[in-house]
Amino acid sequence: MTLTPHVYWAQRHEEIYLRVELTDAQNIAVRVHENVLQFRAQGHGAKGQNEYKFSLEFLLPVKPEISYKSTQRQVNITVRKEQHGWWERLIVQERKPVFLAPDFDRWLDESDAEMEIRLKEEKRNRLKASRHQEDGFISLKTGFLFVYNLVQFLGFSWIFVNMTVRLFIFGQDSLYDTFHTISDVMFFCQILATVEVLNAAFGVVRTGVIPTLIQVVGRNFILFIIFGSLEEMHHRPVVFFVFYLWSAIEIFRYPFYMLGCFNTEWKTLTWLRYTIWIPLYPLGVLAEAVAVIQSIPLFDETKLFSIPLPKVIDTSISFSYILYIYLVLMFLGLYINLCHLYKQRKRRFRTKKRKAN
Numbered sequence: 001m002t003l004t005p006h007v008y009w010a011q012r013h014e015e016i017y018l019r020v021e022l023t024d025a026q027n028i029a030v031r032v033h034e035n036v037l038q039f040r041a042q043g044h045g046a047k048g049q050n051e052y053k054f055s056l057e058f059l060l061p062v063k064p065e066i067s068y069k070s071t072q073r074q075v076n077i078t079v080r081k082e083q084h085g086w087w088e089r090l091i092v093q094e095r096k097p098v099f100l101a102p103d104f105d106r107w108l109d110e111s112d113a114e115m116e117i118r119l120k121e122e123k124r125n126r127l128k129a130s131r132h133q134e135d136g137f138i139s140l141k142t143g144f145l146f147v148y149n150l151v152q153f154l155g156f157s158w159i160f161v162n163m164t165v166r167l168f169i170f171g172q173d174s175l176y177d178t179f180h181t182i183s184d185v186m187f188f189c190q191i192l193a194t195v196e197v198l199n200a201a202f203g204v205v206r207t208g209v210i211p212t213l214i215q216v217v218g219r220n221f222i223l224f225i226i227f228g229s230l231e232e233m234h235h236r237p238v239v240f241f242v243f244y245l246w247s248a249i250e251i252f253r254y255p256f257y258m259l260g261c262f263n264t265e266w267k268t269l270t271w272l273r274y275t276i277w278i279p280l281y282p283l284g285v286l287a288e289a290v291a292v293i294q295s296i297p298l299f300d301e302t303k304l305f306s307i308p309l310p311k312v313i314d315t316s317i318s319f320s321y322i323l324y325i326y327l328v329l330m331f332l333g334l335y336i337n338l339c340h341l342y343k344q345r346k347r348r349f350r351t352k353k354r355k356a357n
């Protein structure tokens with residue numbers, strides 16, 4: 001005697017779903033030939049562990065390729081309709097066989113199914129639109145970062161090359177007029193560098209705000225307050241050392257970022273970006289500290305930026321006190337940024353190694 005399993009069905013405009021109630025089905029044979037689906041399998045059904053089979057002649061043409069998935073409780077079969085449309089019933093015979101019933105878990109009537117299609121379509125369109133928006137934002141961000149890094153690279157390269165050439169041509173004399181030849185471009189680059197704090201704050205780049213703030217505020221303090229406001233500092237060799245050390249890292253850092261904008265890297269450049277800060281950063285802070293120390297008597301003499309006290313006391317608080325505090329802050333800043341750069345270096349080379357494995 002042929003045993004038939006319970007079969008439940010539902011449809012969409014493009015597909016037919018069949019759920020065959022057989023537990024632990026094995027040796028499943030299912031195929032569609034000339035719109036007739038034939039199914040045979042062994043499993044546990046309404047009549048216990050047995051071989052079960054059934055066949056269905058579909059009402060309208062279907063594609064011969066079918067897909068099925070057997071789970072512990074049932075076999076799910078998906079058949080694709082030859083033509084997109086809604087069928088009034090599943091099979092050719094008007095009287096449905098007793099083993100066949102609607103699958104109410106998946107059942108939709110035609111208007112529900114149309115609504116489902118519309119919702120899917122809308123979801124797809126929304127996804128597409130947000131992807132377009134995202135792509136637009138990413139390319140705008142990449143373009144902005146690339147131009148920013150390029151401008152900084154050109155600025156710092158000009159500074160570095162100019163100072164090197166002048167050193168070769170004028171020797172020691174070039175140390176005394178660095179400020180006059182270089183300061184305009186350095187002012188421009190360092191004002192522009194405040195963009196890096198905003199980039200970090202608004203998540204445009206993946207980096208911490210504090211290290212960037214320390215870097216930008218630290219340099220701008222030296223550039224604008226110590227060098228910019230005291231003419232007596234302009235001819236000191238310390239300007240040369242500070243500017244040279246600052247630009248020496250930037251001629252590697254910015255091209256590294258430029259390549260990063262296109263997800264590209266040049267290993268030597270990456271190594272230089274994450275390595276030469278090791279000698280340059282402490283030397284840079286040392287040069288900046290020398291500049292601050294040299295400026296202290298000048299601020300005392302000129303009383304520039306001193307804070308006046310009430311007339312009866314007839315004195316003022318010299319700016320040099322602020323500079324002593326700043327000297328302490330500098331070494332605190334140096335410590336924070338050395339730790340940050342060390343972490344960034346470890347992260348970069350660890351990731352690279354993992355990728356290589």
Ligand SMILES: CCCCCCCCCCCCC[C@@H](O)CC(=O)SCCNC(=O)CCNC(=O)[C@H](O)C(C)(C)COP(=O)(O)OP(=O)(O)OC[C@H]1O[C@@H](n2cnc3c(N)ncnc32)[C@H](O)[C@@H]1OP(=O)(O)O
Nearest residue numbers: 205206207211212215218249257277280281284330333344
């Ligand atoms: C709170 C204020 C208190 C003020 C107190 C003042 C204290 C004073 C302390 C003074 C210390 C300053 C001394 C300093 O002036 C001395 C010198 O500069 S000497 C010369 C040597 N200097 C250096 O080597 C430092 C150079 N500067 C830097 O490295 C950065 O400015 C720093 C913030 C320190 C670290 O950079 P960052 O955190 O950004 O690390 P990464 O380069 O690894 O970048 C992280 C990821 O972000 C991507 N990124 C970053 N910037 C850009 C960009 N412009 N364009 C594109 N992409 C960018 C980068 O690719 C990384 O992405 P991923 O991880 O995906 O690779």
